[in-house]
Every structure is written in C-alpha cells, then in structure tokens.
Amino acid sequence: MRAAKSAYPLTWRIMDALEAFAAFVWPARFGRAIPWLMLAPALLLVGLLVLGLWQIGDVSLRTLDTSTFLMSEAYTLANYQRAFTESLFAVVAWRSLAGSLIVTVVTLTLAFPYAYVMVRTSSPTTRKLLLIALFLPFFIGQVVRAYGWLIILGNQGMVNEALGLVRIAPIRLLYNYWAVLFGLVQYMLPFAVLMLAPALTAIPEELEAAAGSLGADWARTFRHIVLPLARPGLVGAGLVVMTLSLTDFAMPAILGGGSQDFIANAIYDQFFRTSDQGLGSTLALLLVAAGSMLVGLVFTLFGAGTLAVGRARR
Amino acid sequence: MPAALKGSAIKPKLEGPTVAVSVKSVNMVYDGVHAVRSASFDLETGKFLTILGPSGSGKTTLLRLIAGSQRPTSGEIFINGAAVSAVPPHKRSIGMVFQKLALFPHMTAAENVAFPLKMRRSDARAIPARVERYLDMVRLGGYGTRRVHELSGGQQQRVAIARALVFEPDLLLLDEPLAALDRKLREEMQLEFRRIQRELGVTTINVTHDQREALVVSDEIIVMDRGEIQQKARPSETYRSPSNAFVANFIGVTNFLDAPDGERRAIRAEKIRIAPTRHGLVGADTIVEGIVADAIFEGERVVYEVRVASLGDSLLRVFDHDPSAHSQLEPGSAVYLGWTAGDVLEFKP
Ligand SMILES: Nc1ncnc2c1ncn2[C@@H]1O[C@H](COP(=O)(O)OP(=O)(O)OP(=O)(O)O)[C@@H](O)[C@H]1O
Ligand SMILES: [Mg+2]
Numbered sequence: 001m002r003a004a005k006s007a008y009p010l011t012w013r014i015m016d017a018l019e020a021f022a023a024f025v026w027p028a029r030f031g032r033a034i035p036w037l038m039l040a041p042a043l044l045l046v047g048l049l050v051l052g053l054w055q056i057g058d059v060s061l062r063t064l065d066t067s068t069f070l071m072s073e074a075y076t077l078a079n080y081q082r083a084f085t086e087s088l089f090a091v092v093a094w095r096s097l098a099g100s101l102i103v104t105v106v107t108l109t110l111a112f113p114y115a116y117v118m119v120r121t122s123s124p125t126t127r128k129l130l131l132i133a134l135f136l137p138f139f140i141g142q143v144v145r146a147y148g149w150l151i152i153l154g155n156q157g158m159v160n161e162a163l164g165l166v167r168i169a170p171i172r173l174l175y176n177y178w179a180v181l182f183g184l185v186q187y188m189l190p191f192a193v194l195m196l197a198p199a200l201t202a203i204p205e206e207l208e209a210a211a212g213s214l215g216a217d218w219a220r221t222f223r224h225i226v227l228p229l230a231r232p233g234l235v236g237a238g239l240v241v242m243t244l245s246l247t248d249f250a251m252p253a254i255l256g257g258g259s260q261d262f263i264a265n266a267i268y269d270q271f272f273r274t275s276d277q278g279l280g281s282t283l284a285l286l287l288v289a290a291g292s293m294l295v296g297l298v299f300t301l302f303g304a305g306t307l308a309v310g311r312a313r314r
Numbered sequence: 315m316p317a318a319l320k321g322s323a324i325k326p327k328l329e330g331p332t333v334a335v336s337v338k339s340v341n342m343v344y345d346g347v348h349a350v351r352s353a354s355f356d357l358e359t360g361k362f363l364t365i366l367g368p369s370g371s372g373k374t375t376l377l378r379l380i381a382g383s384q385r386p387t388s389g390e391i392f393i394n395g396a397a398v399s400a401v402p403p404h405k406r407s408i409g410m411v412f413q414k415l416a417l418f419p420h421m422t423a424a425e426n427v428a429f430p431l432k433m434r435r436s437d438a439r440a441i442p443a444r445v446e447r448y449l450d451m452v453r454l455g456g457y458g459t460r461r462v463h464e465l466s467g468g469q470q471q472r473v474a475i476a477r478a479l480v481f482e483p484d485l486l487l488l489d490e491p492l493a494a495l496d497r498k499l500r501e502e503m504q505l506e507f508r509r510i511q512r513e514l515g516v517t518t519i520n521v522t523h524d525q526r527e528a529l530v531v532s533d534e535i536i537v538m539d540r541g542e543i544q545q546k547a548r549p550s551e552t553y554r555s556p557s558n559a560f561v562a563n564f565i566g567v568t569n570f571l572d573a574p575d576g577e578r579r580a581i582r583a584e585k586i587r588i589a590p591t592r593h594g595l596v597g598a599d600t601i602v603e604g605i606v607a608d609a610i611f612e613g614e615r616v617v618y619e620v621r622v623a624s625l626g627d628s629l630l631r632v633f634d635h636d637p638s639a640h641s642q643l644e645p646g647s648a649v650y651l652g653w654t655a656g657d658v659l660e661f662k663p
Contacts, residue, residue, distance in 0.1 A: 209383065210416035212403045215433035215481065224429070228420045 060281035079282035100246040111192035146254035175257035183251040199233020334517040340389030367538035409478030424458030585657040598652025
C-alpha cells in the first residue's frame with residue numbers, strides 16, 4: 001500500500017479530518033443557517049445600537065428639573081420644541097450642514113486629481129510618495145493634528161512669523177469658520193482619496209486611450225468617460241466625508257475655539273456642561289435623523305446601485 | 315465612398331493608387347529591447363494589410379507607432395503625406411479597435427457608436443441615422459439600445475468595429491480584435507471584416523498571430539520576427555514563395571530537408587504524397603522510404619508523421635487530404651513519400 005500512501009499526502013489527510021470535524025459540529029443540513037451565522041456579529045452590533053437609540057429616545061422626552069437636577073417622570077415634547085425654536089440651535093445646525101456640504105465639495109475636488117495621479121502614474125516612485133504622504137497624517141490623531149494647526153496658524157504661529165518677515169501685520173487665522181472648514185478638509189482628504197482610488201483603478205486605461213482615438217480631447221475624455229465611471233466612488237467618498245464632517249467634534253472645538261460649534265459640540269455641551277441629558281438626547285436624535293435623511297436623499301438621487309450595492313450595474 | 319467627415323485633420327483622398335501609410339526606417343528601442351528594427355514599408359490607399367508574427371515580435375509596437383500613441387526612437391511615419399507626430403491624437407483620423415475592445419460600459423451600443431461623432435462635432439441631427447446605418451452594417455440593427463454588458467462577445471466586437479468606422483477615418487487599425495473569440499465566430503468575423511472593408515474601401519492594418527486569418531482577409535501580409543520585417547507580399551505569394559526559412563516555417567506546415575551544401579531546403583506538408591507502395595507515387599521525382607510514427611485524423615485530412623532514415627532519421631509531416639482513397643495507414647507501417655523538385659523551397663543560408 002506504499003504507492004497509495006504517497007498518492008494521498010498528509011496535508012490531505014489533515015484536511016479530511018478537519019472536514020469531518022466540521023461536519024460533526026455543523027452538519028450539512030444546518031447549511032441554510034450559515035448566512036445568518038455570518039451576519040450574527042453585525043446584527044448584534046446593530047441591535048445594541050438600536051437599544052442605545054431607544055434609551056436616548058426615552059430620555060429625549062423628559063425635561064431637566066433645574067432645582068433637583070433630575071429628569072422628569074412625565075413625557076413631554078418640550079425638548080423638541082426648544083431644539084426647533086431656539087435660534088442658537090438653528091444657527092448650529094445650519095453651520096454644520098452648510099459646513100459639511102462645503103467640506104464635501106472641496107475635499108472631493110482636491111481628492112479626485114490626487115487619486116487619479118496616484119492610480120495612473122507610470123512611475124512607481126511617484127505612487128509610493130503619494131501613498132506615504134496620504135498615510136502619514138493617518139498616524140497622527142485628529143486632536144493632535146488640530147493642535148498642530150494651532151501652532152502653525154496661531155497669532156505667533158509659523159505663518160504669521162513668515163508674514164512678519166515681509167512686514168505684514170499678523171492676521172487672525174484661527175477661531176473662525178474657515179479655519180474649521182480648512183481643518184476638516186485636511187482631515188477628510190485621505191479618506192476621500194482612499195475611497196476614490198479603487199473606483200478609479202476599476203476604470204480600464206484603454207477606455208481613455210480609446211476616447212482619445214475617437215476624437216475626445218483630455219477635458220472631454222474626463223467629462224464623458226472618467227467622471228461617469230467614477231460616480232460610484234464619488235458618491236461613496238462624498239457620503240463618508242459628509243457624514244464624518246457633519247458629526248465632527250474635534251475640529252470645531254479646537255480650531256473654532258468655542259465660537260464655531262457644530263451639532264456634536266452642542267450635544268457635548270448639553271451632556272457635560274449643563275447636564276441636560278434630555279436636550280442632549282434630543283439634539284443627538286435630530287442629528288441622526290438629519291444624517292439619515294441626507295444619505296437617503298443621495299440614494300434616491302443616485303440610486304443605491306451607484307455604491308455597487310446591487311448585483312448588476314444600473 | 316462616403317465623403318470624409320468634417321474635422322478630420324488629414325484627408326486628401328485622391329483618385330488612383332496613392333500611398334496611405336508610409337513607414338520610413340522606423341526603430342523602437344525600449345530600454346534594452348529592440349522592439350522594432352529599421353522597419354520601412356508603404357501601404358496603398360484602400361488596402362487591407364495584416365501584420366503577422368509570433369508573440370513578442372513587435373506587432374503591437376509597430377501598430378502603436380503608426381497610431382501615434384508612441385513615438386519611434388528614430389524614423390518617421392506619414393499618413394496621407396503628413397507626419398503622424400505633427401497631429402495631436404484626438405485630431406488624427408484613425409479608427410482603432412483595441413485588443414480588449416474598450417467599449418464604454420456606461421453607454422448603450424448606439425451611444426458608443428455615436429461617441430466619435432459627438433466628439434468630432436458632426437451635425438447632431440444627422441447622428442442617429444448615421445449610427446443606425448453603421449449598426450446595420452455590422453448586422454446589429456435594432457440592438458442600439460442594449461447596454462454593452464447585454465451583448466455577446468461577438469456583438470461587442472461588432473459595436474467596436476462600428477464605433478471605429480462611423481467617423482469614416484482615413485485609416486483603420488485593428489490589434490488582434492478577434493483573438494478572444496471562438497474559432498467559428500472568429501472565422502465569420504474575418505469574412506465580415508473583409509466585406510465591410512471592401513464596402514467602405516478604408517485602408518486597414520490588422521495585427522494577428524493567426525496565419526489563417528492573415529491569409530483569408532488580407533491584400534498584403536507583413537511577416538515580422540524579433541522586430542524585423544521578414545517579408546511583405548500578397549498572401550498567395552507569401553505562401554508560395556516565402557522569402558526565408560522563418561516565413562516558410564511560420565506560415566503553413568513545412569518540413570526542412572537536410573542540405574549538405576548549407577543551403578536550406580524545405581517542402582510543405584501538403585506537397586508530399588504518401589502511399590503504401592511505390593506504384594502509388596507515379597510522377598514524383600523524389601521518393602523516400604519511411605515508417606509511420608503517428609497518424610492524426612483531423613476530419614477533412616489525416617496528418618502523418620513519418621520517420622525517414624535516409625534523411626537523417628528526421629520526422630516529416632505529411633497531409634493526406636483524401637483519406638478515403640486508401641485506408642488510413644497505421645503507425646509502424648512502412649510507407650513511401652514522394653514529391654516533385656518544383657515544390658521544394660530553397661533558401662540561402
Ligand atoms: N512598454 C514596453 N516597455 C518595454 N518593453 C516593451 C514594451 N512594450 C513591448 N515591449 C517589448 O517589445 C517587444 C515587442 O512587443 P510587442 O508588444 O510589440 O509584441 P507583439 O508582437 O505585439 O506580441 P504579442 O503577439 O504577444 O502581442 C517584446 O519583447 C516586449 O517585451
Ligand atoms: Mg500584441
């Protein structure tokens with residue numbers, strides 16, 4: 001039986017044993033449950049999230065009793081009324097929404113050429129350099145990076161010092177809306193590039209050469225071929241950038257210096273400064289609702305298929 | 315022939331035989347690799363030229379140089395008298411069908427075909443009719459609204475051809491566009507190519523390593539090996555009188571015979587007659603004895619491999635195109651091979 005032994009190597013035997021064990025633990029007739037089993041961890045996480053939301057929803061319907069600092073027993077819509085009527089919250093909401101839209105547009109505009117060059121360059125050195133430049137800021141957390149900007153843009157910062165050399169009076173670069181948006185764009189750029197790069201890689205280079213040979217110059221090739229085919233990537237990257245900046249906390253807090261609060265900062269204030277959990281929860285729920293509506297809007301406008309969610313391309 | 319499209323940069327279409335493409339001592343060297351070596355040839359307007367050669371012989375490189383997507387290391391290429399490098403890519407009047415077709419996946423078949431017309435700013439009202447006409451020509455009438463992925467491989471092929479032809483280019487370049495198709499479809503498409511090309515009279519350069527395709531569709535064949543043009547001739551001439559041993563070996567099945575004087579002599583497999591007795595070979599002026607090493611039944615013919623002791627024990631390949639004339643000869647049986655001196659090809663070393 002020596003021949004048979006050599007024809008059936010040890011590794012195969014081990015595989016057989018493993019398979020037999022798997023069949024014992026999970027008989028084939030359980031097979032239909034496997035997809036559910038694989039979904040289980042995700043379902044568990046989402047379930048926890050829903051539970052949390054339920055809790056927050058419950059708290060959002062109670063008001064804070066300022067004499068005892070306890071939440072009221074009775075349910076009321078007072079928090080929602082405050083959130084919708086007090087001008088402070090309208091200002092914060094508008095600032096966050098407009099900010100996230102501007103950040104998304106600017107980030108995508110900057111990220112697209114970056115990703116394109118990174119994907120299409122014929123020089124491996126250029127590609128490596130671009131990748132490193134992209135990943136370096138990833139290793140520096142958001143808060144540290146924001147502090148870095150304080151050092152660079154502060155009144156005695158590097159920029160103002162350089163301006164001083166050419167006798168220009170110091171400019172107040174920090175603690176305004178544009179500083180926050182600038183910080184957000186800089187923070188979001190790597191995310192956008194990383195989401196755009198695979199989408200651009202998926203566009204065969206011959207398509208661009210073909211468009212050229214068919215009479216399209218560079219600009220028209222971009223408009224008619226590259227841009228439409230990159231749409232799934234653009235929608236995905238846009239969604240990520242928009243939701244991340246809409247809900248951002250650190251950049252408005254640090255670069256805005258308290259004067260440029262976004263929704264997350266307002267929520268933080270309610271929970272940890274005024275201790276009004278009710279109003280904080282209300283604002284949190286409204287933020288979730290606004291974010292969901294934005295995502296829903298993008299999906300209805302561009303179709304979920306653009307995210308390559310469906311099986312076939314539309 | 316339809317009038318040249320407005321916007322084509324190069325288009326002097328004169329009467330009578332004119333030179334459409336002129337390649338003048340072109341060299342292409344990639345760091346270290348001499349991909350094309352002093353290539354020179356002229357191609358007449360309206361002709362169908364096939365560049366044939368083994369893998370890595372420089373066919374694609376030569377085609378890219380003609381298309382102008384690469385610049386030669388030295389030498390110059392002229393299309394209708396104008397240097398290719400003098401015209402920017404999107405202004406050249408060259409229709410190209412790429413090896414991977416490069417159809418636009420986000421457009422329908424008709425939109426793909428309309429693309430070059432839109433890019434070349436032709437009259438928008440005339441576009442739909444024109445697209446329909448070219449889809450009809452490649453026998454895809456009615457398929458215009460299909461998306462690219464809803465078409466079969468052969469249909470996509472034809473969309474690519476319609477797209478390359480619809481703007482009536484001066485020159486059509488094809489880079490092994492049929493390589494991916496199955497044999498039957500490929501043979502159908504070869505004839506289709508020929509028909510369309512004749513119909514439009516467009517000068518065409520086709521790259522392939524399929525010798526059958528080259529023989530079937532071309533007015534002229536260029537055989538390349540290791541970057542060098544070995545022969546440029548009409549198909550029948552390439553087949554009947556190959557200019558050297560490489561061409562003889564590459565096109566058709568050729569047996570090389572031992573030659574004591576250093577001159578190489580060869581004979582095609584179909585020019586050798588085979589018979590179980592000497593009597594079956596009346597008229598042959600050379601007759602040798604051999605033993606059948608292998609017999610392969612291919613349907614319309616039987617391919618024999620015969621070991622011949624008097625020729626240094628070499629294996630000769632022989633086609634028997636009339637298997638019914640005598641029963642198939644079994645491996646091991648003794649046979650006689652015969653041929654006439656006129657069929658022997660001779661090459662200077
Ligand atoms: N971009 C390139 N850089 C370096 N060498 C190249 C490049 N393109 C082609 N070559 C080399 O040039 C030679 C000819 O290549 P080419 O692509 O023209 O061959 P081909 O005849 O088209 O072959 P095939 O039938 O396999 O497509 C090959 O040796 C190839 O390795
Ligand atoms: Mg090739």
